[in-house]
Amino acid sequence: xxxxxxxxxxxxxxxxxxxxxxxxxxxxxxxxxxxxxxxxxxxxxxxxxxxxxxxxxxxxxxxxxxxxxxxxxxxxxxxxxxxxxxxxxxxxxxxxxxxxxxxxxxxxxxxxxxxxxxxxxxxxxxxxxxxxxxxxxxxxxxxxxxxxxxxxxxxxxxxxxxxxxxxxxxxxxxxxxxxxxxxxxxxxxxxxxxxxxxxxxxxxxxxxxxxxxxxxxxxxxxxxxxxxxxxxxxxxxxxxxxxxxxxxxxxxxxxxxxxxxxxxxxxxxxxxxxxxxxxxxxxxxxxxxxxxxxxxxxxxxxxxxxxxxxxxxxxxxxxxxxxxxxxxxxxxxxxxxxxxxxxxxxxxxxxxxxxxxxxxxxxxxxxxxxxxxxxxxxxxxxxxxxxxxxxxxxxxxxxxxxxxxxxxxxxxxxxxxxxxxxxxxxxxxxxxxxxxxxxxxxxxxxxxxxxxxxxxxxxxxxxxxxxxxxxxxxxxxxxxxxxxxxxxxxxxxxxxxxxxxxxxxxxxxxxxxxxxxxxxxxxxxxxxxxxxxxxxxxxxxxxxxxxxxxxxxxxxxxxxxxxxxxxxxxxxxxxxxxxxxxxxxxxxxxxxxxxxxxxxxxxxxxxxxxxxxxxxxxxxxxxxxxxxxxxxxxxxxxxxxxxxxx
Amino acid sequence: xxxxxxxxxxxxxxxxxxxxxxxxxxxxxxxxxxxxxxxxxxxxxxxxxxxxxxxxxxxxxxxxxxxxxxxxxxxxxxxxxxxxxxxxxxxxxxxxxxxxxxxxxxxxxxxxxxxxxxxxxxxxxxxxxxxxxxxxxxxxxxxxxxxxxxxxxxxxxxxxxxxxxxxxxxxxxxxxxx
Numbered sequence: 001x002x003x004x005x006x007x008x009x010x011x012x013x014x015x016x017x018x019x020x021x022x023x024x025x026x027x028x029x030x031x032x033x034x035x036x037x038x039x040x041x042x043x044x045x046x047x048x049x050x051x052x053x054x055x056x057x058x059x060x061x062x063x064x065x066x067x068x069x070x071x072x073x074x075x076x077x078x079x080x081x082x083x084x085x086x087x088x089x090x091x092x093x094x095x096x097x098x099x100x101x102x103x104x105x106x107x108x109x110x111x112x113x114x115x116x117x118x119x120x121x122x123x124x125x126x127x128x129x130x131x132x133x134x135x136x137x138x139x140x141x142x143x144x145x146x147x148x149x150x151x152x153x154x155x156x157x158x159x160x161x162x163x164x165x166x167x168x169x170x171x172x173x174x175x176x177x178x179x180x181x182x183x184x185x186x187x188x189x190x191x192x193x194x195x196x197x198x199x200x201x202x203x204x205x206x207x208x209x210x211x212x213x214x215x216x217x218x219x220x221x222x223x224x225x226x227x228x229x230x231x232x233x234x235x236x237x238x239x240x241x242x243x244x245x246x247x248x249x250x251x252x253x254x255x256x257x258x259x260x261x262x263x264x265x266x267x268x269x270x271x272x273x274x275x276x277x278x279x280x281x282x283x284x285x286x287x288x289x290x291x292x293x294x295x296x297x298x299x300x301x302x303x304x305x306x307x308x309x310x311x312x313x314x315x316x317x318x319x320x321x322x323x324x325x326x327x328x329x330x331x332x333x334x335x336x337x338x339x340x341x342x343x344x345x346x347x348x349x350x351x352x353x354x355x356x357x358x359x360x361x362x363x364x365x366x367x368x369x370x371x372x373x374x375x376x377x378x379x380x381x382x383x384x385x386x387x388x389x390x391x392x393x394x395x396x397x398x399x400x401x402x403x404x405x406x407x408x409x410x411x412x413x414x415x416x417x418x419x420x421x422x423x424x425x426x427x428x429x430x431x432x433x434x435x436x437x438x439x440x441x442x443x444x445x446x447x448x449x450x451x452x453x454x455x456x457x458x459x460x461x462x463x464x465x466x467x468x469x470x471x472x473x474x475x476x477x478x479x480x481x482x483x484x485x486x487x488x489x490x491x492x493x494x495x496x497x498x499x500x501x502x503x504x505x506x507x508x509x510x511x512x513x514x515x516x517x518x519x520x521x522x523x524x525x526x527x528x529x530x531x532x533x534x535x536x537x538x539x540x541x542x543x544x545x546x547x548x549x550x551x552x553x554x555x556x557x558x559x560x561x562x563x564x565x566x567x568x569x570x571x572x573x574x575x576x577x578x579x580x581x582x583x584x585x586x587x588x589x590x591x592x593x594x595x596x597x598x599x600x601x602x603x604x605x606x607x608x609x610x611x612x613x614x615x616x617x618x619x620x621x622x623x624x625x626x627x628x629x630x631x632x633x634x635x636x637x638x639x640x641x642x643x644x645x646x
Numbered sequence: 647x648x649x650x651x652x653x654x655x656x657x658x659x660x661x662x663x664x665x666x667x668x669x670x671x672x673x674x675x676x677x678x679x680x681x682x683x684x685x686x687x688x689x690x691x692x693x694x695x696x697x698x699x700x701x702x703x704x705x706x707x708x709x710x711x712x713x714x715x716x717x718x719x720x721x722x723x724x725x726x727x728x729x730x731x732x733x734x735x736x737x738x739x740x741x742x743x744x745x746x747x748x749x750x751x752x753x754x755x756x757x758x759x760x761x762x763x764x765x766x767x768x769x770x771x772x773x774x775x776x777x778x779x780x781x782x783x784x785x786x787x788x789x790x791x792x793x794x795x796x797x798x799x800x801x802x803x804x805x806x807x808x809x810x811x812x813x814x815x816x817x818x819x820x821x822x823x824x
Contacts (some may be wrong), residue, residue, distance in 0.1 A: 242720050277654055284658075315665055323662070326655040333651040374664055388718065388746045517750050519757065581758070598757055607757060 003068050006056030007147040013049035013104070014137040016042050020107075020130035024123035028195075036123035040111035043126050046133065047108035054088075054101045057146050061088050067153035070094065070146045075157040078547060079165075086170035093146035095173060099290065100136050102181040106210075107133060110185065117206060124192035125185075132184060135317045143313055168228035172221060176248055179218025180286035183255060183279075185210040190279030191325050194332045199276060204266035207279075209634040211262060212493075215255045216630030222248050223623040230616070231585060231594075238511070238619055241390040246369040247289035250362050254282040257358035259630075264348045268413060271342070271352065273333040278355075280329065284322040285362070290314060292369075346415030350408025357401040364393045395451075402454050402505065405498060406461030410468060424464055432457040443513065451509040459502040466495055493633030497626045504622030507615040516612040523605040531612035534558045535595050538565075540606065548573045553597035553606065555584060568597045583611075592616045684794050685712075686777030693744045693752050693766035700767055705793045709819045710739040711812070712787040713763075713803070714775065716747045717755035719783040725802040726759045732808055733762025738816050742766040745775050745783055788812060790819045 020042035027035025057070075061084050066072040074091045075084055089098040107129040114122045140146070189207050193199045225245065230238045239245065258278040265275045342348045368389050410424050436453030440446060467473075469491060470480040518530040527536040538554040552569040566584030573580070583596035591614045598607030685702050692698035705712070713729055715722040733740050742763035744752040747770055756766070769775050778787065778795070788797040797815050799807065 240718065240720075273651075281654075315662070318665075319662055322658055323655070326658050330652045330655050334648050370661075370664070517754075519750070519753055609754065609757070 002056045002059040002063070002065065003147040003149065006053040006060070007145070009049045009053040009056065010137065010141060010147075013046050013053065014134065014141060016046045016049065017130045017134040017137055020046060021127050021134050023127075025127040028120040028123040028127075031120065033119060036119050039123045039126040039130075043104075043107045043111055043129070046130070047104040050101050050104040050137075054097050057094065057097055058085060058088050060147075061085065064157065066155070066157050067149050067151070068146075069148045069150045072150055072154050072157050076547075077156055082167070083165050083170065089173050090170075093140070093144045095177075096136065096140050096144050097146055098174065099177055099181060100133065100140060102177050103129070103133050103136065103184055106182060106185050110188070114206065117202070121189075121192055121196055121203070124195050125188040128188040128191045129184060132187070132321055135320060139313050139317060166228065168224055168231070172224040172228055174221075175217050175224055176221030179214050179216075179221050179255075180248075180251060180289060182210065182214025182217055183251060183283040183286050185214070186258060186279040187283035187321075187325070190276040191328060193276055193336070194325075194328045197332060197335045199265065199272050199336050201266050201269060204262045204275065205638065208259065208262050208266060209636075211255065211259045212630040212634045215252070215259055216627040216634075218248070218252050218255060219623055219627035219630065222252060223620050223627070226623075227620055231583065238508075238616060241368070243292060243369050246365050247285070247292045250365055250369075251282050251285040251289060253358050253362040253365065254278060254285050257355045257362075258282050260351050260358075261355050264342075264351050268342075268348050270348055271355075273329075273336040274355070276333070276336060277329060280322065280325045284318070284325075287314075287318050287321065343415050345411065345418070347408055347411045347413050349415065350404050350411055353404045354401065354408065357397055357404065361394060361397045361401070364397060365390070368393070398505075399451065399454050402458050402501065405501065406454075406458045409465035409494065409498070410461065420468065424461075427464070428457050428460055431460045445513045448509050448513040452506055455502045455506040455509070458505070459499060462495055462498040462502065466491075488638060489636040490633045490638070493629040493636070495629075496632060497629035500622045500625030500629060502622075503618055503625060507618035507622055510615040511613060511619060514614050515616075517610065519607065519609045521600065521605045522608045524602070526605070528608060528610055530593075530610045531591075532559050533593055533610070533612060535566075535608065535610040537597070537606065537608055540597075540602070551597070553584075553595075553608075555595040555597070555608065555610075557586065557593050557595065557610070564593075566593070566595045568595055570597065583609075587617055589617065590614065682794060682796065684792075685789055686774070688767075688774045688777065690767040690769055690774060693742070693749065693756070693768040696749070696768075700765060702793055704765060705741065705789050707791055708739045709791060709816050710741050710789040711816070712741045712743060712778075712789055714743045714745050714778075714780050714783050714785045714787075716745050716783050717751040718747065721802055722784045723755075723759065725784050725804075728803055728805055728808065730760045730762045731805065732803075737813070737820075739764050741789075743774060743780075744768050744770075745780065746770060746772060786812070788815050788819065790822070 020039055023042070024036050024039025027033070027038065060068045060071050061075050062081070064071065064075060064077045064084070066075075070091065070093050074094070075087050079087065088094045107126065110122065110126055110129065114125075186207060189203065189210075193203055222245075225248065226238050229240065229242075229245070258275065261271045261275045261278055264271045342352050371389075406428060407421075407425070410421060411418070432453040435456040436449040439452040440449035443449065469487065470483045472480050475483075516531040518528050518535075520528045522528060522537050524537050524540060527534050529535070534557070536556045536558070538556055540551065540553050542551045543549070548571040550569050550571045552567060555566045555568060557564050557566055564586045566586060568584040569582040571580050571582065581596055581598070583594045585592065585594040591612055593613070594611050596609045598609065600606030685705055687702050689699060689701050692700060711732065715726070729740065732738070740763045742756075742761075742765070744766055747755075747768075749768060749770070752766075752768065756763075767774060772780070779798075782800070784802060786799045786803050787795050790796050796819060797812070799812065803812065
């Protein structure tokens, strides 16, 4: 029942999206307000239909209806309810359904929040959103229908990959998709602006909160993925430069460039066609992300659902959307002229530099990720350039970026007022040198010293920019406090985001340079030592649980008289013939320690691995500070007004 | 229309061409300069124990499959179960080259995925890899009893590639007296 209902709703949604892609476009060309208004209603109807269809699919999984092939392949009646629900998107068809539901959601939000926009711009954006939607709905209905029945129905399902039964992973795709798909709004408005032949401050100010929203969700999604990979797959690899990680990181880098360039466009009317190009590119990179994960073009340990024939269709969709948008850009970009040239020593100059470096970083990641594919085409081999390449190329670009990040907020728009810049640079240099020397002496690592010095410099630059806005030292403290309260949300967002980058950089550096680990074979009662901690194997147990058998080890970690107990488990899932190891973690602000038991027996002893990871959680705290900053900035009043000149 | 505005479209079309080829291409083997030449001289420590040293002489006397891997390399993790299977058949000496890796990370990786190798060379500085002409990971070489490289396979050794291509070469080389 639910399956048929969901299937029919999806087909109707496809019809609606075709109409929504055409009618408002014609309406905008003829300035017919009735046809344009049709787009608004269609967008909302489309969302209701697709949401109903998604809900129907969820009901199939909750009810464990194994006459539906997808549920039979991916679910099991014994699975906990939470994982029955998250199992809906733990496979190809279901994750495409989640993707399209979010696309329709953003499509419906355009008419709801865009009432103040020019009618023709809104109508065209809604139509472009529907074009993307129609493409993906057609893709789902023709190649990846989640509602197909099985006859005869099996008694029970085939379960789910045990690695996927984890809260971190269950909530990683929805956030990632909210980010990926959220950039569709930027894409639709960029294409609409190209059709209209103009972009202006209203366009930029209206779009910025949407870019911030998508960017923040993407940040959370990537962070959750990193946390999950850390404790489930990587054991210490908080970032592995895996292709699937990279394809989520590229839209993030491009999106970061976009949310800065759109600020320049909203305030200074510069970088117009560049911003439009970034709007198109960011969403296109999200599509590439979908393409790579779904087609298996690149081999990855993270891709759990791959199929080349579907890749052909997604490639066609990419060709149509990005190819179409870039053709339009080639024809129309000349008309989108920024009003003012950018002077190099000014805030917009700094932001232009930020954009160049972010785009260079995106290209670096792109090249590293797809190098295996290029080589494959040229010489027919499948290889990976991996971590060594990225460590060598990506980190220097990022450190250079931070150099500009620290100083640019100190500059004014158009670089009018350069008072205090010289003093700032002198103080920043002192901060950088003292932190670097201190780190080098204590930590005995040159690269760590440079990176930590730069992180400290960025934090100082952020506070200095805040102090300048509050005119600390120039006016009485009480007045500074009044100014502090009067600061718009975007300033708080800037401060939090840049401090987040400083925290992230410092933590990533400390973790990379000073993490430690020890592996040895021990019997019960024996110990190993890592970074001042004594890890003792206390006891070994084995047994049987719901859907797996286990061998668990109890390990104590002791340092300075304090003891914590860590529980590590090796699990064997007979349904999938799969062996997984769960490490026992103790998270902490200064250091995270964990231990994992491996192969062995009571006679020979068990392999015991002990890890010391300093500051690792600050990597994710830094990232979440950036995400939070995005949400804070969205509430800037200047972005919600009717627009107009400032 | 400015010519520069065409640039993004041009770049995109080239990339799409690569993607399209990527979907059709099937990874196969390529020849190497090294074929029919002896393995270059090397002195490398064992991955498990920095104090144990291996040289080119350790590749003599038995036909070897030299498999280049790294814990940072995603395709290697996909390939590894196949190498473990080959190890179980015990028809060839398995030599791992842990390339451009961190010693602990490499050890960890083998601990998690299983260690099928008879010898694992730790080549973090590409000392052997450059001499062998390694272009990426994973790669596998067949070396005969006298230490001469006879075949190179780039990319994942699938069960099919092992059965249809590599194993027949190994069996041929095993029959030859030297």
